Amino acid sequence: MTTFVPGLTGTEPGPAADDVPRDIRSSPEPADRAFRLVARGSGAAVLAIMLLVGFFLTYRAWGALSVAGFSFLTTSAWEPDSHRFGIAAVITGTVLIGLVAISLALPLALGTALYISEYAPRRLKRFLVSLVDLMAAVPSVVYGLWGAFFLQGHVVGLSRWISTYFGWIPLFRVEGAEPDDPLASMTVYTSSTFIAGMVVALMVTPIACSVMREAFSQAPPGEREGAYALGATRWGMIRSVVLPFGLGGVIGGTMLGLGRALGETIAVYMIISPVFEIQPHILQNGAISVSSLIALRYGSASELGMSALMAAGLTLFVMTLIVNFIASSIVARSRSGAGAEA
Amino acid sequence: MTDLLKTPRTTMPTREEDAGPEVRRNTSPVTVEDRLAVAGALAGSVALTFVLFGWIAPFDSLLGFVVVAYLLFIGLYAVLISLDENRVAVRDRVTAVVWQSLAALLLAALGFVVIYALLRGHRALGHWNFYTQDMSSTGPLAPLTQGGVLHAMVGTLEQISISLAITVPLGLMCAVFLNEVPGGYARFVRTVVEAMTALPSIVAGLFIYATVILMIGVDKSGFAAGLALSVMMLPIIIRAADVVLRLVPGSLREASYALGSGQWRTVWTVVLPTSRSGLTTAVILGTARGIGETSPVLLTSGAAAGVNANALSGPQTSLPLATFQLVTQPQPNMITRGFGCAALLMFLVLLLFLLARVIGGRGPGELSRGRQHRRVLASRRDVERMERRPQRFPQPAAPSGTES
Known part of the structure; x- marks a missing residue:
């Protein structure tokens, strides 16, 4: 018994030679054509806005960059009106704040993500996931308030302790501190890179944690159960299945957090007291970042000063763009399977 | 030969008739011993830290106290677990405690950030004028009963x-x-x-x-x-x-x-x-x-x-x-x-x-109950409409993705 195939049996009218491949190009109807046009147009509009940001910053920054030349990268003072300005100090400050923030945020985010995805009871889990997501949406000015009014006063003891016992490491040295004098003023420890970094760390931890938890929860259940079946403890399973699988998420989440930390303005601005010199001592009073420089100086800037601020903004923009680009490519590569793509 | 066949080679398990009803086994991963170990380590670490800070070194700051107590807690807990478990299990328990405490630390810190703002601001929130006035005619020293946002x-x-x-x-x-x-x-x-x-x-x-x-x-x-x-x-x-x-x-x-x-x-x-x-x-x-x-x-x-x-x-x-x-x-x-x-x-x-x-x-695609109900109604209407239609030829149903 053969199956009946229309067009192939001899009883069908018409010779088989006429059966040429049909034209399968679709000709969309006018509504669809309009839809595609509008869709492409909106894509182009978004693209234009995004590229315009970069283009305009470069365009406006050009004046300052051509005045300063190469010294823009090496000067640490910021006096545009006397043609002495550069980003050496602000970039160092930004990177230091970012590094302090990320080195505090990484263990916190990792621990919380592992707890939520591996240890928390099921009902608590959903609540905690929502809570962390909510914390990621808390305005940065709230974190700034906490840092400026609470942390500032309570963390100087820790700063003093670190600088007293670890002051031999250049990073933790505080100049002008007198640890042996109990009556010495503590103001030398306030408004430092360290405190700003701590606040920014709390701010970026929820985002990093959320990305990591997402990656951990995607670890294949078959391999998890396989590890248990081979007699692994829970930590053994995490170390051999969850962490290798989620490594991309951990790195990507950390980089995303770093990107947010580098660009943070208002929380940093509320805490630091600005200095325009390279300040490698993170515990010492005085710090600066690109974004707080812009917030500080945009109001009183001359033509050239504005251009110089644009150049600083451009630098920050390029920096966060690179960090974020690396982060998103790592996160994207770590995902197995393309999701629900049809 | 026949003797060999007669003697049974397998031993039958003897039933203990007097074992009583079977006791349900505890399959929970957390045992009483674990809880006791945590409690014991906690009490021991706090007590040891009091000894350290009260008698040996001067009491410096709350932060130092907490950090020392925490480190002692981890150490004591590891020792307690190692009394009746092997090294693999000790590592498992200690890492679990570390991750859980990191999560608790983060959530406590984040919660504190939010609650701190509420605590310091609640006196302003209590006044109705805070929501109905602006700051244009409020002097710098005006009480909270004037001005708002x-x-x-x-x-x-x-x-x-x-x-x-x-x-x-x-x-x-x-x-x-x-x-x-x-x-x-x-x-x-x-x-x-x-x-x-x-x-x-x-x-x-x-x-x-x-x-x-x-x-x-x-x-x-x-x-x-x-x-x-x-x-x-x-x-x-x-x-x-x-x-x-x-x-x-x-x-x-x-x-x-x-x-x-x-x-x-x-x-x-x-x-x-x-x-x-x-x-x-x-x-x-x-x-x-x-x-x-x-x-x-x-x-x-x-x-x-x-x-x-x-x-x-x-x-x-x-x-x-x-x-x-x-x-x-x-x-x-x-x-x-x-x-x-x-x-x-x-x-x-x-x-x-x-x-x-x-x-x-x-x-x-997951619908709330109201939307599901409305969709059922819409589909029922579609059926009625199609049944009223003269049966000339089988009509494909219109895509009914919309809902009223």
């Missing part, structure tokens, strides 16, 4: 409305474009958008300041602030909406095409309704991010003390900016108002977030 509330509302009016159509359309018109161009747009989600908010502010205010010559205004917020929120909304649209099952789309509808009809009647809750969530979360941004508003609108309902001219402050301005003043009442303003802002974000949870708590 109405101007900031108006500003936030107008600025976020302006930016939503721009970002919602443009952002959703762009997300649809990324999913429905795939190709190299869409991939490029997606890459750029993803890279832009990390755009520092101050750069967005600076961009609008450079173009709209300095070049075009628009005043510093709420409109400019809305534009700056749009530039910042647009990539966030597009990215979130893109993820949601990607989750729409391909079979639904194909079913719609198979019924003969075009691309636009499919998007309008299948793709968008299916992912409606997710898209709403994307927009709301983007809004929550936009509402809390201070620096773009600082650059493009500036601070004002009075209500300025006209977004097109004159400075117009917003809730985060008002918070920032208030707490940088030296008077304690101003600082309390600032904290109150921050608390108000957090309530707003919480409200938006809860709204997003309620609407977007379900995946695409």
